Amino acid sequence: MMSMTPMQRILTTLGHKEPDRVPVFLLFTMHGAKELGMSVKEYFSRAENVAEGQVRVCRKFSNDCVYGFFYAPIEIEAWGGEVIFRDDGPPNSGMPFIKKFEDIRRLVPPEVGQSKCLLKALDAQRMMKEKVRDDIPIIGTVMSPFSIPVMQMGFDKYIELIYEHKELFEHLMRINEDFCVQWANAQLDAGCTAVCYFDPVSSTTIIDKELYLKTGHNIAKRTLSKIKGPTATHFAAGRCYSIIEDVMQTGTSVIGVSVLEDIEKIKNDCKGRTTVMGNLNGIEMKRWTQEDTTRIVKDIIAKAGKGGGFILSDNHGEIPFQVPDDVLHTIVDAAHEWGRYPLQWLK
């Protein structure tokens, strides 16, 4: 088969057909900074840096997407919250800005068009689009309305809100939904091909299925239906097997699968309906030998590759800063060698 552009490859796999080879999404956030010889903080301080760095790492590793993601707490920055940078990893959100449950009543969501940090990210995505045009998909990201409160108010208080203050919880969800839809659609307008909806609080690692069906599930259905483009739902390495049917019902096109799950079982359930993405272990990855890497890539392709509907990726949606280039090159080489369709070596 003729070699395809990354965009053709992705569209084919999303259509549940086999492209020329298994597509690979290496979801870089900080490797671009290394590439440009900058600290993480400096890297994210200018749209030009991020656009240049992300496209460079994409080309360096023949990646099938450009990742338009800055960091999760950029949304917290937009809400007026604090972001703490470090040199050896992604930034984190600082002190929660919702201090008391009652603060929720007075909360006003940020306007994307007025937010300096979000406008910077949109600029970066626009520049990425100019660089790669329609050849390579650009992936935008949002934190789900249901998951972002962990950073808005702290995890402990948020769990108590869900169980013990239902009315305020619903109120917060409506505010967060408005913001999330606005932010997602702005990224699509800036040139993103699809939006990754990070929703790990819906994962059964964090809440049980019964609670998910009453909360995260409905919120995702409402939110995704208002996002004007394709979405991928990512549980950020949280589990999702027992809610997989319900997740598919939210209208998402792709599901990010944790290494804690059997990707073969998930692929079988999703076959022909939703594309499965995963599930390389990003944390362990930094110490993989060449043999480990090739074996693991082959194993995942064998379990989930057949028939398309599959993207090889890490299981979290971010490659840790500590993962060396050698491992990343080996992942790509193995995917190119063992992911060539039809997967004849499996017969």
Next chain:
Amino acid sequence: MENQLPVDDAAIYIKNMIQSLLSVNKIRAKMTLMEASTAYQPIEVVEKVIVPSLEQIGEGWTMDKVSLSQVYMSGKICTEILHDIMPQNHTIRKKQLRIAIATLEDFHTLGKQIVKSFLHSSGYEVVDYGNGRSAGDLVSLTIKDKIEVLLISVLMLPSALKVKEVRRKMRENQAAITIVVGGAPFNFDDKLYEEVEADYAGRTVSDAINIIRSIENSRGL
């Protein structure tokens, strides 16, 4: 064996306790413990009812049978009930290791909070060094307070890697403190705790109780 109720009775309390905690029903959990305290001494309520219930809940999380929000609420409910039903300033364990807990260069506090509440509910006293501590801070504090077991909870990988610096600084100060680590990065790489030279890693919150017990046993406590 001391005078005790038939095992089955403890089993019923445990079952009721687990059901109450998982359904986040504090009133029912409290009734169960109050009933148990009419039959048992405070330390027995802890050892025979609370510890096994929390252990099963913690273990359930590793098997995707129990969610983290249930784990958190279970610890919180137990701590609150114990506060209500135990006499003030009552020490449940007469003898115990000197234990401290902290997050290391990490601002994620939930793991630490849950471990602390599980240990408290199991009768252990734990010194809390707070969040976002540096390796240097932790080493000086543990030496000053003569801590024997230092529990470290992290969520970020770079924070997990800093445990190695804690170990190095302890060694420089000839401090033989047992380091127990836990948190997501250690669950995604079961060799990480060795790489950072920790003594033990817990996969789930109740492992903190089991690990402390085995350290106690190894020291004949």
